[in-house]
Amino acid sequence: MGFQAGAALADAPDALAQEFVQFCVDAGVLKFGEFKTKAGRLSPYFFNAGLFDDGAKLGRLAQFYAKALVASGLEFDMIFGPAYKGIPLGAALAVELARLGRNVPFAYNRKEAKDHGEGGILVGAPLQGRVLIVDDVMSAGTAARESIALIRAAGAVPHAMAIALDRQEKATEAGADGAVRDVDHSAVQYVRQQLGLHVCAIATLADLLQYLTMHTGGALDAHRDRVLAYRQRYGVT
Structure with missing residues (x-):
């Protein structure tokens, strides 16, 4: 039996996003400063999903995923969590949906195929129907392509x-000469x-900027200006 989103929640999507950003700041998952991205950019913020590192944080994170999915109206038949971060995220979401009365199958992959026991690269429920892939962020869409191929x-x-989190920034691609260049679309748009x-x-990222705009004063003002400048340089429409 597939999962079909019900009526929209009382919280508007923007309100849910603002609550989520506040949660990430409080949990230390969202930090401000200077951080080098995979693309070599110096980002004024860093989202580290690995710091959802206890049961309470992971459980609340799963609630946010579930609420966002219900509000989106997406329909799906099962959940897939790509190794590695997607595994606990997908499992936690499956547990939360079951708690809400929507029990859907869950599967994940190994990085390397197992040659004993049940063997293979896939673990959990058989992949079938419409599959929802669960991950933390998308930088280049590489993990998405790998998951799509497996499914x-x-x-x-x-x-x-x-x-x-959708960083809403330009992806990078290697040209024929091997040089890496910015492209006009984000990984999510791709x-x-x-x-x-x-x-x-x-x-x-727009929700993050809204959060910084609403919480003025002190160090946050400088962070807002840096995040805004970063979006103006690397952001997509």
Whole structure:
């Protein structure tokens, strides 16, 4: 039996996003400063999902995923958590949905195939129907492409992705000469437009900027200016 989102929650999506950003700041998952990204950019903020590192934080994170999915109206039949961070995220979401009365199958992959026991690279429920991929953020869409290939090879349909934060910034691609260049789309836009998947994000960079604008005073003012400048340089529409 698949999962179908019900009526929208009382909280508006923006309110949910603001609550999520506040939660991430309080939990130390969202930090401000100067951080080097995979693309080599110096980002004024860093989202580290590895710091959802206890039961209370992970449980609340799963609630945010579930609320965002319900509000989005997405329908899906099962959950897939790509190794490594997607595994606990997908499992926690499956538990939360079951608590809400929506019990859906869950599967994940190994980085390397197992040659004993049950063997193979996939663990959990058989991949079938419309699959929701759960991850933290998308930087280049590489993990999404790998998950899509696994799901299709199993005969299922990669249908949607749920992520915690959409950074809304330009992706990078290597040209024929090997040089890495900025492109005009983000990883999320690529997954939506080129790979044909729906993407549900709990919050976006725009929501983070709104949070910084609403919480003025002290160090946050400087952080807001730096985040805004970063978006003006690397952001997408």
